[in-house]
Amino acid sequence: MSHLRHLGMAAAFAVSSLTLTFTNVQAQTRQETLRIVSGGAINTLDSTLLNATRDSLGLSVNTYDRLVSFTRKQVNGNWVFDLYKLRGELAESFEVSPDGLKITFKLRPGVTFHDGTPVTVEDVKWSLDRAVLAKSGAAPQLASGSLTKPEQFAIVDDRTITVTLEKADQLALANLATHFGRIINRKVALQHATADDPWANDWLKDNIASSGAYIVETFKPGEQVVLKRNDAWKNGIDGKLPFFKRVIIQTVPEAATRANLIERGDADISIDLAANDVIALQQRGKVKVVSNPQINAFTYIAFNTQKPPFDNLKLRQAIAAALPYKDMLDAAIYGRGAPLFGGSWVGTPPTLDFPQALPLKTDPAAAKKLMAESGVAPFKTSISFSTANAGVAEPLSALVKEALAPLGIDVEIRKLPDAQLATVATNKSFDVITETTSAMLPSTDYFFRIFFQGPSRWNLGNWTNQEIVNLAAKARFEPDKATYDTLAKKMIALEAAELPVIPLWQPNQEAVMAKSVGGYTYWYHRQIDIRDLVRE
């Protein structure tokens, strides 16, 4: 009997110690696991595809390596990427020739792909060739850094590769640091290439062949991606491994649900909560909020300047004077952003940065006067935006409608499905439009190349100003800092004078995370770089 009792106690003890280790292991796993919830979806493992979503792009940064990477710096106590200071990622070192026409990369020794094979210069060459030749979004992007032909990428020896440029493009190196410059495991990719698909586009869309910090464990498009750390990764800062061993990225479409998950501690981080939820969460104080004005994005109102009456400068100025900027900022994003109005300068802007606050202020009397001077009779028009953007654009547009009524302008609010908005924006078949857009590489000439010229969707002001075209083209290849300054300021002054686009603000990116999560950095891709994050 006593034997039995002993046995029972021993068994009970064994069971309880087992459960104890089990829960320990579980707690340990949770500690080293990062759970990200996002309203967006990852639809492919190849971020260079034209239909790749922004979330797919964030994933690519964590799963692939590039030759170089931007560094980060502290701004107002937050980590923000530094467009002008780079570090080697797969490259141990890199060097730009004094004339800016040749960039030489030396590969880090002993670096391997996920399959254990070494990363070679042939892989680098093939990947860069692929980026400029294969049908994807990479070619047009890299062209913005003057990278267009495979002949520009040359193997020098088994650790050295050079990139040559016809002109010293300021953004050549920066383009190679973006997710479009990823380095692919050539041997693995080629095993899946076919005659119709020589660059293995089809296979790479759902598979990873890389050396990146994270390995894709499961991929359910539009639903969930599970990553595990690549413990052989040595391309981080000082060769350090990322903190999190496992990462779960889930699509949770409803913002309120995401907010609940973060506050309850079931999810660790989300960067796309609704502004009102962020404020409530912040007040209750159970989570950490890292707010960064999105330095490479801006919200604006654009006029179709080719279409009367918006070709009339006085009319555009009248509208600019009528807009209730502060109220719009408060109503649309609860004041959580950096205003791009209320600048106090005249003539030449104080800095070369763009977007920066333009000298715009609400002045109904001036608006009336300008409207009279414009000679435009009262008219009906419309302001368009996409369904996806409605949370911000709807209150904003309502205030525009209200502010323009006294000028005799009757504004109809047009909320369009995303594809329809893309179509009217590209065909320029709109009157006024409001958008929030971003440029990956926020240098002033790049902004003016994308948003203020040419036939692309994003020249929403439909602006055809030859001076801007010339200035931007010149600035792009201008090595001298002072000259670049002057060119950039001239472009900004022109935009402020002509007002094809009225910049409103740079909305904050509100990264909401568990208090234990640290190291969050605002990146050019506006997604989470998991490699930065730690649990403190």
Place this chain on the structure above:
Amino acid sequence: MSRVVRLIGRRLLSSLPAIFGVVALTFLLMRVLPGDPAVFFASGPNTGQAEIEIVRERMGLNRPMGEQFVLYLRDLGKGDLGNSLTSGQPVAKDLAARLPASLELTIAALVLALSIALPLGFVAAMRPDSLVDQIVRVFCTLGVAVPTFVSGLLLIFLFYYLLGWAPPPVGRIDAFASAPPSWSGFLLVDSLLAGDMETFGAALRQLVLPMTTMALFVMAPLARMARAATLAVTTSDFVRTAEALGLSRPRIMVSYIFRNAMLPILTTVGIVFSTMLGANVLVEKVFAWPGIASYALDALLSSDYAPVQGFVLLIASIFVILNLVIDLLYSLADPRVSVE
């Protein structure tokens, strides 16, 4: 037996023209919509006409519309529903993965709704205009008046956020749990087949809130229909006769009232079920449920033709099958009704 099989075959065959009509109409409708998918998908900051053409070619939009339709029909014949640019996957694969999620949720919600709404309707009809009847009426009005995303968020707030009883309202299974081997795609069935009670419990817990949200919304039409149908039957001649002949109350209720009231209820159930399957975008969004409705909506917003066409075709086929099933059930409930 072979008569029934022949019957089903004939019914399915006769539904082909309708299905073809749906296919043709959706195909045309998508292309008449003002959004251009090629422009939408090729609208990165540096993309231009060349990239738009790449997408157009991939989607086959560079061909004349007649040719596109013929090619589409040919692909349909091969079981190929095309590719989704939104999800980056073949549409058939997406729908196959997501349909079980939608079906599991819808069936569970319907069973729950029926098990509450039918008794409520019967009770209300047995005592028309009594206090019970009024309470049922108020309850149903409330259910149908509160939009599903409001009731969904309220349930999450109460049972997940405040009380902590419900698991994180994300998808069909806990993020840290592992899914059972997939046989049917229904997690509840698969986990039972695998004998994995832990996963069964996890899946069931995930299901409770979205299922309740949906059930609350559809209970009203079901309860009202049950009440009206029962009321009509209780006042009919044959019930009065049965009562006059002194049949027992339970016998009258089960064999005469209940059975006859089932006919209109069955019709309503059929309609409610197919509506729930296709129209529960909000519940799917709130609970991050990977179903077909939110899939179709996302595709529609980006004018992604193939997934929308595939979705409509799927729903149309489900309608056909469902109608057939309802008709067969009809003949069981009422021998006078013949499917032919």
